[in-house]
Amino acid sequence: MSKLVIVGTVAFDAIETPFGKTDKILGGAATYIGLSASNFNIDAAAVSIIGGDFPQEYLDLLTDKGVNIEGVEIVKEGKTFFWSGKYHNDMNTRDTLVTELNVLEHFNPVVPDNYKDAEIVMLGNLHPGVQQSVLNQMIKKPKLAILDTMNFWMDIALDDLLSVIKNVDVITINDEEARQLSGEYSLVVAARKIHKMGPKYVVIKKGEHGALLFHNDDMFYAPALPLEEVFDPTGAGDTFAGGFAGYLASTGDISFENMKNAVIYGSTLASFCVEKFGTERMIDLTDKEVYKRLQAFKNLTQFDIKLT
Amino acid sequence: MSKLVIVGTVAFDAIETPFGKTDKILGGAATYIGLSASNFNIDAAAVSIIGGDFPQEYLDLLTDKGVNIEGVEIVKEGKTFFWSGKYHNDMNTRDTLVTELNVLEHFNPVVPDNYKDAEIVMLGNLHPGVQQSVLNQMIKKPKLAILDTMNFWMDIALDDLLSVIKNVDVITINDEEARQLSGEYSLVVAARKIHKMGPKYVVIKKGEHGALLFHNDDMFYAPALPLEEVFDPTGAGDTFAGGFAGYLASTGDISFENMKNAVIYGSTLASFCVEKFGTERMIDLTDKEVYKRLQAFKNLTQFDIKLT
Numbered sequence: 322m323s324k325l326v327i328v329g330t331v332a333f334d335a336i337e338t339p340f341g342k343t344d345k346i347l348g349g350a351a352t353y354i355g356l357s358a359s360n361f362n363i364d365a366a367a368v369s370i371i372g373g374d375f376p377q378e379y380l381d382l383l384t385d386k387g388v389n390i391e392g393v394e395i396v397k398e399g400k401t402f403f404w405s406g407k408y409h410n411d412m413n414t415r416d417t418l419v420t421e422l423n424v425l426e427h428f429n430p431v432v433p434d435n436y437k438d439a440e441i442v443m444l445g446n447l448h449p450g451v452q453q454s455v456l457n458q459m460i461k462k463p464k465l466a467i468l469d470t471m472n473f474w475m476d477i478a479l480d481d482l483l484s485v486i487k488n489v490d491v492i493t494i495n496d497e498e499a500r501q502l503s504g505e506y507s508l509v510v511a512a513r514k515i516h517k518m519g520p521k522y523v524v525i526k527k528g529e530h531g532a533l534l535f536h537n538d539d540m541f542y543a544p545a546l547p548l549e550e551v552f553d554p555t556g557a558g559d560t561f562a563g564g565f566a567g568y569l570a571s572t573g574d575i576s577f578e579n580m581k582n583a584v585i586y587g588s589t590l591a592s593f594c595v596e597k598f599g600t601e602r603m604i605d606l607t608d609k610e611v612y613k614r615l616q617a618f619k620n621l622t623q624f625d626i627k628l629t
Numbered sequence: 630m631s632k633l634v635i636v637g638t639v640a641f642d643a644i645e646t647p648f649g650k651t652d653k654i655l656g657g658a659a660t661y662i663g664l665s666a667s668n669f670n671i672d673a674a675a676v677s678i679i680g681g682d683f684p685q686e687y688l689d690l691l692t693d694k695g696v697n698i699e700g701v702e703i704v705k706e707g708k709t710f711f712w713s714g715k716y717h718n719d720m721n722t723r724d725t726l727v728t729e730l731n732v733l734e735h736f737n738p739v740v741p742d743n744y745k746d747a748e749i750v751m752l753g754n755l756h757p758g759v760q761q762s763v764l765n766q767m768i769k770k771p772k773l774a775i776l777d778t779m780n781f782w783m784d785i786a787l788d789d790l791l792s793v794i795k796n797v798d799v800i801t802i803n804d805e806e807a808r809q810l811s812g813e814y815s816l817v818v819a820a821r822k823i824h825k826m827g828p829k830y831v832v833i834k835k836g837e838h839g840a841l842l843f844h845n846d847d848m849f850y851a852p853a854l855p856l857e858e859v860f861d862p863t864g865a866g867d868t869f870a871g872g873f874a875g876y877l878a879s880t881g882d883i884s885f886e887n888m889k890n891a892v893i894y895g896s897t898l899a900s901f902c903v904e905k906f907g908t909e910r911m912i913d914l915t916d917k918e919v920y921k922r923l924q925a926f927k928n929l930t931q932f933d934i935k936l937t
Contacts, residue, residue: 411814506719509857530838533855542852542929547841549817581932615936621850622930624889628923 322364323570326436326463327354328455329445329559330425331369331379331393334599335405338412338553346599347379348404350445350469351393353556356603357563357590358443359386360611361571366436368392368455370428372399382604391433399424412551413528432458440573443566444468444489445559449481456488465575467491468520469562472498487519490575493562495526508533509540522580524565526558534584536577543584546592546617553598557591560603564590589614630672631878634744634771635662636763637753637867638733639677639687639701642907643713646720646861654907655687656712658753658777661864664911665871665898666751667694668919669879674744676700676763678736680707690912699741707732720859721836740766748881751874752776752797753867757789764796773883775799776828777870780806795827798883801870803834816841817848830888832873834866842885842892849889852929854900854922861906865899868911872898897922 334348351367358365366389373395383390405419430451437460444452446469456466466489474482475498486492492515496508502518503511512523512535523535529551531544564587569575572582592614596602642656659675666673674697681703691698713727736759745768752760754777764774774797782790783806794800800823804816810826811819820831820843831843837859839852872895877883880890900922904910 507855507857509855527838530835531852540855540929541932542855544839544850544852547815547817547848547850549815578933582934585932585934612936615934619934619936621848622932624849624893624930625886626890626893626923626927628920628927 322362323441323573324436324439325358325363325365325566325570326368326432326439326442326455327351327358327365327388327445327563327566328368328430328443328452329354329447330402331367331371331375332402332404334555335403335419336553336555336598337407338598339408339410340550340552341598343598345403347382348555348599349402350447350559352383352600353559353594353603354443354445354563354566355383355388356386356600357560357587357594358567358570359388360564360590360606360608361567363567363570365389365567365570366392366433366439368430368432370394370396370424370430372401372424373397375401389433389436392431392436394431396424406555408554412554415554430455430458440464441566441570442466443562444485445562446471449474449478449485453481453485453488456485465490465569467493467562467566469493469558470498472501475501483518489520491522491524492520493524493526493558493565495528495558499523499525509535524584526561528554528557532561532584532588534580536580539577541577541581541584543588543618544621545588546614546621548592548595551595554595555599557594560594561587561591563587585615585618589618630670631749631881632744632747633666633671633673633874633878634676634740634747634750634763635659635666635673635696635753635871635874636676636738636751636760637662637755638710639675639679639683640710640712642863643711643727644861644863644906645715646906647716647718648858648860649906651906653711655690656863656907657710658755658867660691660908661867661902661911662751662753662871662874663691663696664694664908665868665895665902666875666878667696668872668898668914668916669875671875671878673697673875673878674700674741674747676738676740678702678704678732678738680709680732681705683709697741697744700739700744702739704732714863716862720862738763738766748772749874749878750774751870752793753870754779757782757786757793761789761793761796764793773798773877775801775870775874777801777866778806780809783809791826797828799830799832800828801832801834801866801873803836803866807831807833817843832892834869836862836865840869840892840896842888844885844888847885849885849892851892851896851926853896854925854929856900856903859903862903863907865902868902869895869899871895893923893926897926
């Protein structure tokens with residue numbers, strides 16, 4: 322069974338959307354990536370850090386889903402990373418209300434020995450230096466290293482970011498971040514420039530407008546499934562990344578053609594994530610529901626123009 | 630050969646984009662729709678009105694492309710409709726600088742006798758009363774009536790618009806207009822409401838984010854082809870509509886499955902339109918170029934996840 326190492330936050334989130342608000346609930350990039358990747362037949366491990374205030378039931382939840390948590394350090398006297406945000410009415414923009422780094426401030430990720438030969442490494446959004454230190458611990462070069470990041474690191478740690486970007490195969494960022502990183506408005510030109518920074522594959526996430534995959538002159542586009550309502554977008558990008566990485570790990574095929582399928586799986590899983598608050602929808606997601614939604618994605622995108 | 634009646638403006642446009650500006654050039658909804666539809670083996674006729682200032686060479690151009698212009702009234706002492714606009718840097722928004730209705734103010738469209746039994750009627754963006762008067766002239770109910778409109782008519786002639794909308798099979802509008810017409814933010818819910826206003830098919834154009842086709846609970850999504858640069862978006866929506874209508878006329882098949890193909894043809898043709906100023910790119914477009922771009926659309930959207 323292929324191994325997938327996931328590094329990222331395991332956190333508390335408090336979310337407010339036009340549909341309601343939550344107290345501190347389970348959140349964090351590694352959580353969403355792990356829950357999403359757990360839909361595939363792989364051996365996934367989360368590498369993260371939490372405080373003594375983190376409930377055992379949340380850890381059990383990850384374990385029950387088959388996500389190994391050996392690499393999740395518990396700092397007994399510390400507090401878990403906390404993020405709070407409020408979405409605007411259109412759900413496409415949000416204000417961050419609170420960011421308490423807490424234990425994350427001194428996070429030195431340790432990859433468990435048994436996962437140092439993992440085929441796929443998914444570097445969730447974190448300080449680029451932390452992402453690099455995970456790569457450094459791998460005893461053999463992963464088949465595929467995937468990096469997610471955000472504008473915050475472009476603002477305050479661009480050199481570190483450019484340095485780790487050089488060492489990964491795939492980068493996933495959103496459209497505005499792609500524009501910031503490349504200095505180009507056109508996403509086609511932006512992807513080409515980012516390509517030259519290292520990653521052979523560039524995934525640009527456009528939220529409700531879907532996701533684009535670039536590789537040399539090849540492009541692939543997956544829409545987001547049009548939904549009656551988006552209840553809470555938190556974690557959708559990480560869920561996308563988890564589906565993408567999980568599918569590639571489970572198939573062992575990192576060809577561009579198979580990456581198209583991985584993008585569709587990522588989009589499919591993300592379409593569930595936004596239906597309820599936080600991780601709620603991902604927790605009781607069934608294989609049958611995923612299967613039905615993949616069919617919906619096919620109906621949404623496949624057509625039959627014969628070109629001879 | 631199937632007949633397609635196209636009603637809309639034949640006009641002068643003056644366009645400014647970040648890439649440059651034009652003097653008065655050939656424009657108008659019926660022009661773009663006609664040029665786009667002329668890529669199919671159909672019998673298309675434009676119904677419009679122009680002034681004595683309109684150059685014969687522009688009329689010859691339409692004729693050469695196989696668009697019948699019997700229904701284009703020439704008001705010798707009048708001036709042709711003129712629109713001038715300036716695009717902002719992101720190309721997604723524009724300011725209208727000049728609108729001179731001129732002969733359009735007293736436009737009573739007359740469908741040539743030979744086209745009163747056309748299978749497909751494409752009502753380009755015009756006063757809804759004018760659109761209705763074209764439908765009234767048809768001696769048999771068209772197989773498919775398609776209507777394009779814009780927010781302007783929702784603001785000043787909503788009752789007339791709702792009245793003609795009842796009588797068409799397909800409506801094509803952009804996302805903001807769909808939201809205005811329905812009062813709903815979610816495009817899925819908006820389409821459902823518009824559906825209840827009459828049209829069995831709702832096409833929502835999202836510019837650089839593609840187009841959605843809705844029919845009952847079925848949805849289809851076609852992306853816009855990601856381009857290195859959009860040179861001039863003028864006419865892209867009409868070119869889309871012309872490709873959609875032209876393909877359906879040429880195949881004679883108005884099933885939902887074939888409408889998916891029509892949306893892809895519309896998107897393919899629109900992707901050319903924006904590459905140069907005004908109608909320039911559409912005029913020397915070859916079948917081979919269209920074929921190659923359809924292949925690009927397939928590569929962009931088609932994937933191979935086996936669902937058994």
